Amino acid sequence: SQQGEEDPQALSIQEGENATMNCSYKTSINNLQWYRQNSGRGLVHLILIRSNEREKHSGRLRVTLDTSKKSSSLLITASRAADTASYFCATPSSGANNLFFGTGTRLTVIP
Amino acid sequence: KAGVTQTPRYLIKTRGQQVTLSCSPISGHRSVSWYQQTPGQGLQFLFEYFSETQRNKGNFPGRFSGRQFSNSRSEMNVSTLELGDSALYLCASSMSNPPGNTGELFFGEGSRLTVL
Numbered sequence: 001s002q003q004g005e006e007d008p009q010a011l012s013i014q015e016g017e018n019a020t021m022n023c024s025y026k027t028s029i030n031n032l033q034w035y036r037q038n039s040g041r042g043l044v045h046l047i048l049i050r051s052n053e054r055e056k057h058s059g060r061l062r063v064t065l066d067t068s069k070k071s072s073s074l075l076i077t078a079s080r081a082a083d084t085a086s087y088f089c090a091t092p093s094s095g096a097n098n099l100f101f102g103t104g105t106r107l108t109v110i111p
Numbered sequence: 112k113a114g115v116t117q118t119p120r121y122l123i124k125t126r127g128q129q130v131t132l133s134c135s136p137i138s139g140h141r142s143v144s145w146y147q148q149t150p151g152q153g154l155q156f157l158f159e160y161f162s163e164t165q166r167n168k169g170n171f172p173g174r175f176s177g178r179q180f181s182n183s184r185s186e187m188n189v190s191t192l193e194l195g196d197s198a199l200y201l202c203a204s205s206m207s208n209p210p211g212n213t214g215e216l217f218f219g220e221g222s223r224l225t226v227l
Contacts (some may be wrong), residue, residue: 030211031212042218043203043218044218045216048215093167093213096211098144101153
């Protein structure tokens with residue numbers, strides 16, 4: 001399976017702290033994406049990093065990509081209660097037009 | 112610009128019945144894909160349509176089918192429902208994706224199906 005795995009499965013932090021979640025994948029990729037999902041809702045795209053990029057920032061988000069290790073990390077700085085959600089990494093299917101999603105990290109930010 | 116709209120949001124069916132779910136993509140988006148999300152299996156790709164043609168299909172039985180209309184709206188159908196089909200079905204749209212280089216997907220809120 002090309003599906004990625006995320007680590008940790010669950011993470012609980014205090015408001016204001018930073019949250020880091022990691023993603024590992026199995027095959028070579030053109031890009032890697034991160035999505036957020038609030039409980040039982042649809043997924044929202046957060047950021048896309050291309051295979052020739054090593055780091056990308058968007059607001060309080062920082063994403064890194066290490067293609068040699070087939071891994072990525074998402075850092076959320078100065079977390080807020082509203083950041084409470086599940087976060088998924090996703091990679092394009094080789095030769096097709098869909099994404100493979102990781103298992104997700106459930107983040108809880110305590111006010 | 113309106114987002115991706117999925118209907119119905121919630122539905123309850125019994126085993127053996129069939130169900131049809133609908134998805135209206137963002138205006139101008141020609142690619143529509145469907146995903147099934149369950150606690151046990153996570154997010155699994157069902158199929159992807161572009162210009163009324165199914166381009167890719169995931170590893171699901173033939174009971175799962177779909178189609179896309181000329182206005183890019185899409186429907187998926189599940190026949191002979193089983194308990195294990197209970198899931199959140201998510202539709203996503205995008206402009207177009209080169210094979211192997213899928214970009215950002217825009218998701219609807221999903222249709223929550225419960226099979227009793």
